[in-house]
Amino acid sequence: MKITDKINNLEPSQPFYSFEYFPPKTDEGLTNLYDRLKRMSHLDPLFASFTWGAGGSTIDRTTDMCATAQSLYGLESCMHLTCTNVVRGTIEKALKEAKSAGIQNILALRGDPPRGQEYWTSCDNDFTHAIDLVRFIRKEYEDYFCIGVAGYPEGNPDSDNKEQDLKFLKQKVDAGADFIITQLFYDVNSFIEWREECRKIGINVPIIPGIMPIQGYNSFRRITNLCRIHIPSEILNVLEQIKHDDQAVKDYGVTLAVSMISKLVNVHKIRGFHLCTMNLEKSVRLILEKLKFVQTEEERNLRRLNRRRSSAGFVANDIIRQEPDGSLPTAKPVIWKEQSVDYLGRSEDWDNFPNGRWGDARSPAFGELDGYGVSLRIPPEQALRYWQNPTTLDDLKQVFKSYILGEIPALPWYEEPLYAETEAIQSNLVQLNELGYLTVSSQPAVDGAKSDDPIYGWGPRGGYVYQKAFVEFFVSPENLEKLIKKIAKNPWITYYASNRNGNLKTNIKEDAPSAVTWGVFPGKEIVQPTIIEEVSFKAWKDEAYALWTEWEHLYPKDSPSQRLLRDIGDNWWLVNLVHHNYVESEGIWDIFFKP
Structure with missing residues (x-):
């Protein structure tokens, strides 16, 4: 109609x-x-x-x-x-x-x-x-x-x-x-x-x-x-x-x-x-x-209750079958692990706080903060002022470093300045980009900051929040292979890596969600708003490479800037690396900076 x-x-x-x-x-x-x-x-x-x-x-x-x-x-x-x-x-x-x-x-x-x-x-x-x-x-x-x-x-x-x-x-x-x-x-x-x-x-x-x-x-x-x-x-x-x-x-x-x-x-x-x-x-x-x-x-529940109340005074779910002696059957408790359906998908508020793209990939709201899909979030003329016309890898490194240092306010993957918490790892990120790891996301380790902390806090007051350090970056195939060999010697690090074509590398044997941000609050269960898992990484990978293409299309066809961006988008790998010892704040950087 x-x-x-x-x-x-x-x-x-x-x-x-x-x-x-x-x-x-x-x-x-x-x-x-x-x-x-x-x-x-x-x-x-x-x-x-x-x-x-x-x-x-x-x-x-x-x-x-x-x-x-x-x-x-x-x-x-x-x-x-x-x-x-x-x-x-x-x-x-x-x-x-x-x-x-x-x-x-x-x-x-x-x-x-x-x-x-x-x-x-x-x-x-x-x-x-x-x-x-x-x-x-x-x-x-x-x-x-x-x-x-x-x-x-x-x-x-x-x-x-x-x-x-x-x-x-x-x-x-x-x-x-x-x-x-x-x-x-x-x-x-x-x-x-x-x-x-x-x-x-x-x-x-x-x-x-x-x-x-x-x-x-x-x-x-x-x-x-x-x-x-x-x-x-x-x-x-x-x-x-x-x-x-x-x-x-x-x-x-x-x-x-x-x-x-x-x-x-x-x-x-x-x-x-x-x-x-x-x-x-x-x-x-x-x-x-x-x-x-x-x-x-409450009104709807009461209406359903009244509608279902039988003349005998009990509530019938659908059809209540009597026992052979005429008595009503004893109610059985629901054993959740025996259910074949995912009951997270049945409640209205299980994903009530989709915390950016690393929320739960099962959520209908996963990965979308605005519903507008993949595109650069700033006008092309403004983007060109920020990112100039890179023609070499060193030019590109400088763009990423300028964002980390606050000299430009946006990258294709983020149209707002970095959060205050990034200041704690700013020098590490600059050094990482100088080594050829083009960083697009990161967070420092946090061991029990108050939930109202002006830098790390989130959620209701009176709680404590925790974070595992992670960093995400684009890297050349050669540097990725060297990095994987070093990761194999460190039991605290897990990673996902994928190229544009969807070829996946990881050291995670069982596909299970990894909470990298969580909070403990009075009268509540532990809240895990930031989860990294294979399905969410794959979904983000598609968007991340699409944004390379968006950036590429800002420049004239076959220009040096477009060729540079296309070459990196076609050949480099997107990597998400998590350090699980959140008590050791510097541990994640050793994998990059120590022999």
Whole structure:
């Protein structure tokens, strides 16, 4: 059913909401996302949208998710479709499969702009803007699809002209768009002013505000910087005081979203909202409960209990079979280890704190802090200012060293300066890069820092946090072989190494997760937010090498800089090395610096 028809069928004052998901990076994550979709379907969203990877990279997974959500869980699906860096055949295939699966809703987007000559010439010039996609869908499928487009209350991040942005939006509506979903915002007044401007120029289709609950401080800062979102000072002031307390940040994210939506509903009479879930569940449910859009968990449990209570006064799970003597059977305890399913995937909050890319690879949210997929997170012109035009390995070493020393604020793998904790190992990292190990991630060993420590702390107050030292880097095949021989003599070190083609080397005999960050807090079990394992390393490997390619495409085709980056991306290895003796803070560096 079309989204606009569903909206029109509601009572005039009835609120509605929708959920947004992205394709998980791993098969385990996808399996667990389906469990999550099943539970979240009971929250009764008007529809669920599913994002589309850059260049159509997730076409099969996205269409499968839409079809599954719709056919199995009764969730009206809206498939994102981006046209930049996508050939015509890919778009035709996606639309054909969507129609075949009964999907009637498409969110037509431009996607990331092309980055360099090679990207541009490899794509279909028929599709350069979202309006081209809207026109194509209308021409090929007439009114079968309900088409949504994106709106930017604070201006398109790739444009400095908000007035022109509004004109482009009007053109997309005139070309056949049926509704608008906005980019996230945290300033309600700016959204209201923008919405009024839309109405003034004749944009009369439904405008659904995009709301992204704050799931973590670092991910919040990353996405708002990427999208150039204005953050009111009162929000920043609150977050600054609690940014080291993950639970407090998450709780504030719920409170803030409830406050924003309440203002939109009660003051401005706006009744529809699009919640960006980031493939997480608990915050979304709490927001809807606090708004009284859905019953609380306690109310739902009580309702189920009352519905299942039999006339004999006991609770029936499905069918209670009596014993031969007429008595009820004795309840058996659940033995978790005997269950064939992974019960981590059954709870709503087992992955409530996805701590960057080294969270649990089984989580639907694994490896994605913003859901936008693989791309450079800074504009090309800015990236070129930072990274210049390296033509030799020494030039490249200098780029990495400059980042470690704080002389440039970003690398392709990280668009923000290093954390304060890196100062403790800064000199080691500089020396490592000078030796030809191009570092992209690291952390020092920590033996019981207080959880409110301004440098190492995280989680609720009153606890202690621990870290194993690890370092991740790109290295030449020759240096990798020398390193592996030295690692064989050190029982404290484990490693994963892979090249672009996926050839894996490791000294880990049994594939088991390795916790490299954990915390001990009052009244809680040990929390392990950072886990390194083979499946997560492989998923990150694909992204890491894709970012080499993104960097490569900043330069003219076959230029010295492009050839250098391509050669390293094609031939060097990505290595993650962990030192498991977290009491010995310098142990990890001996493997590199001692004979």
